[in-house]
Amino acid sequence: MAKSVWNRYRNLLFWSIQVISWGAILGFAYVFTPDVDGFKSSGFLKFSLATSFVIGLFCTGLLRAYLKRKIELNDFKKRYWLWIFISVIVCAAAYALLSYAAGYLSHQFFESDVTKVPDIYKNAGWGVIIANSFITILGWTMLYFAIKLMLKSNQDHLERTELNSNLKQAQLNTLKGQINPHFMFNSLNNIRGLMLEDVERSRDMITKLSEMLRYSLTQNAKNSIALEEELEMVANYIDLSKIQFEERLQFVTNIAPETKSLQIPPMIIQLLVENAAKHGISNLKNGGTIALKTKKEATDLLIEVRNSGKLQLAKDGTHLGLKNIRQRLQLLYGAKASFSLTEEGDEVVALIKIPLV
Numbered sequence: 001m002a003k004s005v006w007n008r009y010r011n012l013l014f015w016s017i018q019v020i021s022w023g024a025i026l027g028f029a030y031v032f033t034p035d036v037d038g039f040k041s042s043g044f045l046k047f048s049l050a051t052s053f054v055i056g057l058f059c060t061g062l063l064r065a066y067l068k069r070k071i072e073l074n075d076f077k078k079r080y081w082l083w084i085f086i087s088v089i090v091c092a093a094a095y096a097l098l099s100y101a102a103g104y105l106s107h108q109f110f111e112s113d114v115t116k117v118p119d120i121y122k123n124a125g126w127g128v129i130i131a132n133s134f135i136t137i138l139g140w141t142m143l144y145f146a147i148k149l150m151l152k153s154n155q156d157h158l159e160r161t162e163l164n165s166n167l168k169q170a171q172l173n174t175l176k177g178q179i180n181p182h183f184m185f186n187s188l189n190n191i192r193g194l195m196l197e198d199v200e201r202s203r204d205m206i207t208k209l210s211e212m213l214r215y216s217l218t219q220n221a222k223n224s225i226a227l228e229e230e231l232e233m234v235a236n237y238i239d240l241s242k243i244q245f246e247e248r249l250q251f252v253t254n255i256a257p258e259t260k261s262l263q264i265p266p267m268i269i270q271l272l273v274e275n276a277a278k279h280g281i282s283n284l285k286n287g288g289t290i291a292l293k294t295k296k297e298a299t300d301l302l303i304e305v306r307n308s309g310k311l312q313l314a315k316d317g318t319h320l321g322l323k324n325i326r327q328r329l330q331l332l333y334g335a336k337a338s339f340s341l342t343e344e345g346d347e348v349v350a351l352i353k354i355p356l357v
Contacts, residue, residue: 051102096133224263248287276307
């Protein structure tokens with residue numbers, strides 16, 4: 001379906017350029033034709049130009065059909081040059097013969113106007129006619145291939161863009177698919193640890209887990225969501241984690257009001273908070289604090305997650321969540337986004353910068 005539409009578009013474009021180019025050539029010839037004894041207004045000249053227009057469309061239309069069938073630009077071979085040259089010679093010869101025949105008819109139909117024809121045209125022999133025909137057809141052929149190559153380049157660019165877009169979306173879907181198993185593994189471990197100790201708390205954790213899974217399944221299909229929606233997810237995760245960590249986990253937020261409606265990749269903050277709890281707080285006997293801060297700075301959104309602990313405590317992990325964040329940011333924003341994980345004193349600082357424009 002799309003291919004047939006494209007073919008119709010190409011045919012329409014070709015014939016539009018055909019009419020415009022041949023009209024321009026003959027219009028140019030008319031403007032620079034000497035007006036001897038009213039020659040420009042003679043029926044002889046008008047008939048000659050009209051027949052030249054029709055002959056030009058006919059000959060180059062056939063030439064285009066031949067070139068389209070024989071020449072494949074995607075796999076251009078050396079022998080094509082010979083085919084193009086021969087086809088130009090044949091087309092120029094046909095154009096010259098038909099133009100001569102049209103000139104003969106013009107003499108017959110407009111015999112009274114023959115005396116008005118300037119000597120420069122009367123004295124033109126076969127050599128001039130053939131040379132003029134060859135130059136005209138060669139110029140047309142060069143223009144044809146120039147336009148064809150331009151259209152092909154544009155089409156290739158569109159196809160590459162579409163392919164890259166599809167590839168990026170496929171990669172994003174793969175990365176999104178990693179989030180739920182990673183998240184469920186950590187959460188189910190928490191439930192398993194409490195199942196035999198406190199049934200009521202386990203029920204609460206299962207309820208929170210189901211809410212989070214429902215959220216991740218519905219929102220994770222999107223490439224971006226509002227930051228305030230992500231904060232609800234984070235709040236559920238903190239409630240779930242506090243059942244395990246109890247007073248060992250303190251969570252504080254500093255959310256700039258103007259950032260709440262800004263778009264971010266789903267679950268990106270949740271993964272940072274989860275990483276801070278698993279690799280930071282869980283390794284500290286007395287626990288610690290996770291601090292979430294967001295602010296708008298110029299044309300960027302800054303998301304900062306700080307947690308108590310040392311960066312080397314997490315060096316033995318696979319860091320699936322952190323790798324996921326880096327790759328998704330790269331796919332969605334390219335070099336405009338950034339993600340860093342550093343140690344400042346007794347804290348680990350994760351900082352994400354997302355472009356807003």
